[in-house]
Amino acid sequence: MSTTLEETFDLGETPLRALNQRLHDLAGTSGGHVRVTNPSGAHAVACGIDAELEVDVDGHVGYYCAGMNKHATVRVHGNAGSGLAENMMSGRVEVDGSASQYCGATAHGGLIVVHGDTSLRCGISLKGGEIVVRGSVGGNSMFMAQSGALVVCGDAGEALGDSIYEARIYVRGSVKGLGADCVEKDLGEEHLAQLRDLLERAGVDDAEPSQFRRYGSARELYTFKIDNAGAY
Amino acid sequence: MCGIVGLFAKSPAIEDRLGEHLAAMLRQMSDRGPDSAGVAIYRDPVAHGHSKLVLCSPRVDEDWQAVGDLIGATGGPAVRHNHALFTLPVAPADAQARAEEHRPDLRVMSAGEVIEIYKETGRPERFAELFDLSDVRGTHAIGHTRMATESRVTTEGSHPFSTGEDLCLVHNGSLSNHNRLRERLRKAGIRFVSENDTEVAAGYLAWRLREGASLQEALEGCLDDLDGFYTFAVGTRDGFAVMRDPVACKPAVMAETDDWVAMASEYRAIAVLPGADDARSWEPEPAQVYVWEREPVA
Numbered sequence: 300m301s302t303t304l305e306e307t308f309d310l311g312e313t314p315l316r317a318l319n320q321r322l323h324d325l326a327g328t329s330g331g332h333v334r335v336t337n338p339s340g341a342h343a344v345a346c347g348i349d350a351e352l353e354v355d356v357d358g359h360v361g362y363y364c365a366g367m368n369k370h371a372t373v374r375v376h377g378n379a380g381s382g383l384a385e386n387m388m389s390g391r392v393e394v395d396g397s398a399s400q401y402c403g404a405t406a407h408g409g410l411i412v413v414h415g416d417t418s419l420r421c422g423i424s425l426k427g428g429e430i431v432v433r434g435s436v437g438g439n440s441m442f443m444a445q446s447g448a449l450v451v452c453g454d455a456g457e458a459l460g461d462s463i464y465e466a467r468i469y470v471r472g473s474v475k476g477l478g479a480d481c482v483e484k485d486l487g488e489e490h491l492a493q494l495r496d497l498l499e500r501a502g503v504d505d506a507e508p509s510q511f512r513r514y515g516s517a518r519e520l521y522t523f524k525i526d527n528a529g530a531y
Numbered sequence: 532m533c534g535i536v537g538l539f540a541k542s543p544a545i546e547d548r549l550g551e552h553l554a555a556m557l558r559q560m561s562d563r564g565p566d567s568a569g570v571a572i573y574r575d576p577v578a579h580g581h582s583k584l585v586l587c588s589p590r591v592d593e594d595w596q597a598v599g600d601l602i603g604a605t606g607g608p609a610v611r612h613n614h615a616l617f618t619l620p621v622a623p624a625d626a627q628a629r630a631e632e633h634r635p636d637l638r639v640m641s642a643g644e645v646i647e648i649y650k651e652t653g654r655p656e657r658f659a660e661l662f663d664l665s666d667v668r669g670t671h672a673i674g675h676t677r678m679a680t681e682s683r684v685t686t687e688g689s690h691p692f693s694t695g696e697d698l699c700l701v702h703n704g705s706l707s708n709h710n711r712l713r714e715r716l717r718k719a720g721i722r723f724v725s726e727n728d729t730e731v732a733a734g735y736l737a738w739r740l741r742e743g744a745s746l747q748e749a750l751e752g753c754l755d756d757l758d759g760f761y762t763f764a765v766g767t768r769d770g771f772a773v774m775r776d777p778v779a780c781k782p783a784v785m786a787e788t789d790d791w792v793a794m795a796s797e798y799r800a801i802a803v804l805p806g807a808d809d810a811r812s813w814e815p816e817p818a819q820v821y822v823w824e825r826e827p828v829a
Contacts, residue, residue: 339802339803340801340802341799356807359802361797361798362797378812380784398813399782400779400780400782418779418814526580
C-alpha cells in the first residue's frame with residue numbers, strides 16, 4: 300500500500316514505544332516519511348520496521364537503532380550506540396557520525412553506511428549484509444563473518460576478520476593485525492567492480508577502488524582438518 | 532551491568548550546578564544499576580595538614596554533634612541523610628584513625644583534603660533526593676549506579692571505593708581473580724571491608740600508588756594483574772581518569788565542550804548536560820588511560 304504519510308515524533312514528549320508501535324503498524328506500506336526529534340541517546344529507536352519507509356532521526360541514538368530493519372531507509376543525523384542495525388534483513392541504515400560496538404552484527408542483507416568511525420567488532424558474524432565505513436573500524440571487526448562485505452575507507456584495528464568464512468573485507472588504510480585464518484587476497488576485476496558498486500551506493504566519491512586491499516578467509520580453519528586439531 | 536558517570540567542570544557555571552548535573556546523569560543510569568548509588572564530589576579543599584572526613588552511620592538519627600566533639604572536629608557536621616561531613620585540624624590518615632578509635636560502629640566513607648564520598652543502597656533517583664545533591668557545587672565528580680552481580684547489596688559494597696587520600700574508583704564489570712589478589716594485598720597491608728571485587732581493584736591501585744607508581748602506571752598495571760572485564764573511572768584530587776580492559780565489552784562514551792568533560796556508560800547520561808548536542812563525543816579505546824586534570828593550585 301503506497302502512502303504519502305508524513306509524521307514527526309518528538310521523543311522529548313512522546314514515549315519511544317508509541318513511535319515503534321506506529322512504525323510497526325505501517326508494516327507492508329511504502330512511501331511514508333517519519334521524522335524523529337530529540338532521541339537523546341534512547342535505545343531501540345526505529346527497531347523492527349517492515350515497510351518501505353524513510354525515517355530521519357535528528358540527534359544521537361543509543362543501542363540497537365534500526366535493529367532487524369526490513370525495507371526501510373533509516374538515517375541518523377548524529378552518532379549511534381552499540382548494535383546499530385543488528386540483524387538487519389534489507390533496506391539502508393546511514394549514520395552521519397560514528398557508531399559504537401558490533402555495528403551491523405549478524406546482518407543478513409541491506410546496506411549500512413557510517414560516515415564516521417565504528418568501534419570494536421564491526422560486522423561481527425555478518426550473514427550477507429554490506430557495510431561501508433568512511434572512517435576507521437575497531438578491533439575484532441568481521442569476527443566469524445559468514446557472507447557479505449565490509450568496506451573501510453580508513454584503518455582497521457587488531458584481529459581483523461578473525462575466523463572469517465566467506466565474507467569479503469576491503470580496507471583502504473592500514474590494518475593493525477589480521478585475525479586467525481584471515482589473509483590478504485588479490486584484488487581482481489570482480490572485486491574492483493564490487494567495490495565500485497558499494498562506494499557508489501554509499502555515496503562515497505573521494506575513494507578509488509584501486510586504493511583498497513582485500514582480505515578474506517584462508518579456508519584453513521573452518522574446514523576441519525586433522526592437522527588443525529591442536530588449534531581447537 | 533552498572534552505570535558510571537563522571538563530570539569535570541571547565542566553567543564556573545558548571546561548577547555552580549555540579550550536583551544538579553550529576554544527579555541528572557545518575558537518574559539516566561538507574562536502569563543499569565537499581566541496587567545502589569554513590570558519588571564522589573571534589574570541592575572546597577582544606578589546607579594541607581587538615582582534612583575532610585565523611586562518616587556514615589547505620590542510623591539516620593545519629594547524634595553527629597557528639598561525634599564531632601568526640602573526634603575533635605573543627606567544622607561540621609554537614610549532614611546528608613545518614614552521612615556527615617567534618618573538617619579536622621589533622622592529616623586525613625589521623626582523622627580516619629580518630630573516627631575508627633572513638634566510633635568503630637561508624638563507617639569512614641572518605642578521608643582527604645578535597646574528596647567527599649556519599650553512597651547508599653536503593654534506587655539512584657531516591658539516592659539523589661535523600662542526599663540532596665541539587666545544591667552541591669564542586670569542580671568535578673564521579674558517580675555510580677550498581678547492579679550487584681558478585682557480592683551483597685550493602686552500603687560497603689556500593690561504589691565509589693576510596694583508594695587512598697582524595698582518590699576513588701568506580702567500576703562497571705566484574706573481576707575473576709579478586710579473591711587471590713585480595714589475599715596478596717592484605718599481606719601488603721591493604722585493608723578490606725567487603726567481599727566486593729571492585730574494592731580489590733581499589734586496593735590494588737592504592738597499593739601501587741603507595742609503592743611509588745603514578746596513576747597512569749597504576750592503571751596500566753591493572754591490564755596485567757586484573758583478570759576480568761572492566762570500565763574504570765578514577766576520581767583524583769585534580770580531575771578524573773578512565774580506562775577500559777583490552778576486550779572492552781563494557782561500554783563507555785566521552786564528550787567534551789568548552790564548559791565540561793563528561794564520561795558515562797551510555798550517551799543518554801551525557802544528553803542531559805547543557806550543550807550536549809554540540810559536544811565532541813567519542814568512545815575511549817581499549818586498554819588506554821585517559822586523564823583529565825586541572826592545573827593544581829600552588
